[in-house]
Amino acid sequence: MLLAVLVVVLATLGAGVYALEQQIRTRTLDSALQGVVIISSLVIDRSVTLDDITVRLHPANRAQLDTDVVLLQQKGELRGLMIWSLTDDRLVYADFDHQLAGPLTAARRAAALVGHPTAASATDPGTGEKLLAVSYPYDANGDGIVDALAVVLLPRRGVDTSIARSTHLLYGGGLFVLLVAIAGVLLVRRRQRDQDHAAVHDPLTGLGNREKLRRAAVPALAHATEARPAGLLLLDLDGFKGINDSLGHHAGDQLLAAVAAAIDRACQGAGTAIRLGGDEFAVLLPRTGTAGTLAVAQAVSEAVRHPVVLDGLTVEVGASIGVALAPADGTDLSTLLQRADQAMYRAKQRGGGVVRHDPADTGPEAGGMHVTLLPQLRNALEDGQLELHYQPIFTAAGDVRDLEALLRWNHPEYGLLTASDFLPAVKQTSLIHPLTEWMLRTSTAEAAGWRSAGHDVRLVVNLATQNLVDDALPELVTGIAETAGLPLSALSIEFREATLAADPPRVAAALTRLADTGIAVGLDNVGAGTTHWLTVARAPVSRLKIDRELVRLLPESLAAERIVAGLVRIAADLGLTSVVVGVESRASADRLIALGVDGLQGYALCRPMPAGKVPNWLSAWQLARSSASEVAAS
Known part of the structure; x- marks a missing residue:
């Protein structure tokens, strides 16, 4: 009134x-x-x-x-x-x-x-x-x-x-x-x-924020056609972390503001520039078409590379830019962001530059549940829906020396999901990096707590190929472990067998840098493909984990048994520990022990358990082992 x-x-x-x-x-x-x-x-x-x-x-x-x-x-x-x-x-x-x-x-x-x-x-x-x-x-x-x-x-x-x-x-x-x-x-x-x-604006850079992008996308995507598509650029700065860590957050903020201004100028009013958070930016181009979108992406790439003076010091960063077009790559903002993210990861793998989304990037499994869940995973990470379960690895003598961290998603609609339900699609995007960091921080903190309570077990964390080819991984892992108070000797990092083929010299160098810190390095899924034994010989791998499919075939395949026996002998000859996974029956466990394996892991021995149950389980297991030893001695 x-x-x-x-x-x-x-x-x-x-x-x-x-x-x-x-x-x-x-x-x-x-x-x-x-x-x-x-x-x-x-x-x-x-x-x-x-x-x-x-x-x-x-x-x-x-x-x-x-x-x-x-x-x-x-x-x-x-x-x-x-x-x-x-x-x-x-x-x-x-x-x-x-x-x-x-x-x-x-x-x-x-x-x-x-x-x-x-x-x-x-x-x-x-x-x-x-x-x-x-x-x-x-x-x-x-x-x-x-x-x-x-x-x-x-x-x-x-x-x-x-x-x-x-x-x-x-x-x-x-x-x-x-x-x-x-x-x-x-x-x-x-x-x-x-x-x-x-x-609708980011306070640091003055660019739009996620809400601005959401609002601008409504009319842009509504009017996008095959003849006149709308474009979405997603870019991540290459080299920003090093500058931010070495010069401090104040200099990092100055650099982000300068980069934001360069991105905005490069767009020349053709689109809406957005800061999504951290060193990640987006540009929505409603009416530029395919050629125009790629031209703007190239202009942004060149603008970001322009040197910036910070407190008298000249620094340079690059950008990995993923491009998605509507309606070809998606008709809603969530799907376009996912497609652009996949393309951006490809660009980062190539050392930066501009990469347009290729439908092949989504992989054969992306048409199912993986891609459906992927847009929700960013929020799941922020909302605390992810958790770690732990499964022990037993020695042939029945001791427990290791606990492997396994990722789980407590989804509000689908219930508890295993990593296989969503991780394959995540590995094709830059989301794998914050997810890995969360996994390392959570698992090392929990493992450090168990050790403080008197449980002398080693933590095993399985990381992706994308993590290993990241030059900053050794420093990231050691820094997180030291912050958590977990000795580096109480940590083992494992990678899948296929990782060895990604970039053999770079992989071997990264594994060596990890091992030099005192962290154990293991190779997972051995026998599932072509193992690069030359890389194994050059890299400081200490453990081979034999693939579960070979174990599954043991009761019915003499060839599978001979392959497992051969892998066990190779591991022993190289001075490595052999572990088999996927042990589903006591009979399989006995047969594997007879073949000479050093360690076993599977549902027949112990199912994965939430972190909160681990201390009581370890105490009960140690008590049972002590009682069994006393009975045997008497």
């Missing part, structure tokens, strides 16, 4: 100020425009959002508009209000027959898009009342882009009467009231604009 009264006061008193400066006859239109600006600012702004214009007017917002319009109509300041969406030529709101205001002509649209209000005389055919139809451009998002056209119907006679009345009020001291009212409105308006800006 108070806001509506203030609108009336400002409209009438503002008209009076102009009455003192010009003749009423020559400035009726100007006065009307001023009133419309105020109506637009204080009536439409508080009730209409960008989603109302680009998607659908929310019922609560419609009710608020109806209330404000009726109040102004009762005051005689307004005849009617109509809002047109310029994104899709759709009538968003009208409390009168929109034909009364005339058609949405090309001239009206053109004037609105460049920010110019226009006015025309109109007549109510039912009453013969003379009206002014003022077309006012409306920026719903506060970003300088006209999203809608507000058509405000004013009573012509009411405008003239308002001007005369306001003149008398001014002579009676109304000028002071006007100034106070205007100051109050401007202050409220400024605070509202500041709040609106903060809701």
Whole structure:
């Protein structure tokens, strides 16, 4: 109510100020425009959002508009209000027959898009009342882009009467009231604009944030076609972590701000630049097409590489940029982000640059549950839905020296998921890095707690190929273990057999750097493919874990038994420990022990358990072992 009264006061008193400066006859239109600006600012702004214009007017917002319009109509300041969406030529709101205001002509649209209000005389055919139809451009998002056209119907006679009345009020001291009212409105308006800006912008760089991307994607994807696709760039800085760690977070923030400005300039107004968080950015290009999107991506890549001076020191970073196009790569923002993320990871594997999404990147399993779950995994990581279970590895003598960490997702809809349900798709994206860091921090902290309680066991963590070819991995692992208080000798890092083929010299060097710190290195899934024995000979691998499929074939295949026996002998000849996984029966365990394996792991011996159950299990197992030893000794 108070806001509506203030609108009336400002409209009438503002008209009076102009009455003192010009003749009423020559400035009726100007006065009307001023009133419309105020109506637009204080009536439409508080009730209409960008989603109302680009998607659908929310019922609560419609009710608020109806209330404000009726109040102004009762005051005689307004005849009617109509809002047109310029994104899709759709009538968003009208409390009168929109034909009364005339058609949405090309001239009206053109004037609105460049920010110019226009006015025309109109007549109510039912009453013969003379009206002014003022077309006012409306920026719903506060970003300088006209999203809608507000058509405000004013009573012509009411405008003239308002001007005369306001003149008398001014002579009676109304000028002071006007100034106070205007100051109050401007202050409220400024605070509202500041709040609106903060809701969709990153405070460090000034670029848009995730909410800005979400809003901008609605009209961009709605109008994307095969002939004129919308583009999404996802980029991650190469080399930022080293600069941030060596020069400090202040310098890192300066670098991010400089990179953000370079990205924004490279877009040349063709799209919306976004900071997603950390050193990850995105650019949404609604109308550039395929060639234009790739051209902007290349321009962004070159702009990011430009040297930046930080506290007198010149530094350079690069960017790995993934490109996805709508509708070819997806018709919703979540899918496009996933596709662009996959392409960005390919770019990072190649050492940076621009890579367009290739459908083959999703892998044969991506058409199922993996990709369905992948967009949810970022939130799962932040919301604490992930957890680790632990499965012991037994020696042939029945002792437990190791506990392997196994990733689980406590999904709110599907229940407890194993890593095989979602990890294959994750390994193709840059999400593997924060997931790995979370896994290391969680497992080392839990293992350190068990050791403090007197349980002398080693932690085994299985990492992906993408982790091993990351040059920062050794420092990451040692730093996390030291922070948790876990001795490096109490940690074993394992990789799948296929890792050896990724980049043999680089893999061997990374394994050596890990082993030099005192961390044990193991090779998993041996026998599942072609093992690169030359790399095994050069790298400091201390344990071979034989693939479960060979174990599964043991009861029915003499060849499988001979292969397992051969792998056990090779491990022994190389001075390595051999472990078999997937032991599902006591008979298989006995047979494997007879073949000479050093360790066994599987459901027949112990199922994986949540971290909270590990201490009690270890205590019970140690007690049982002690009792068995005493019985044997007696």
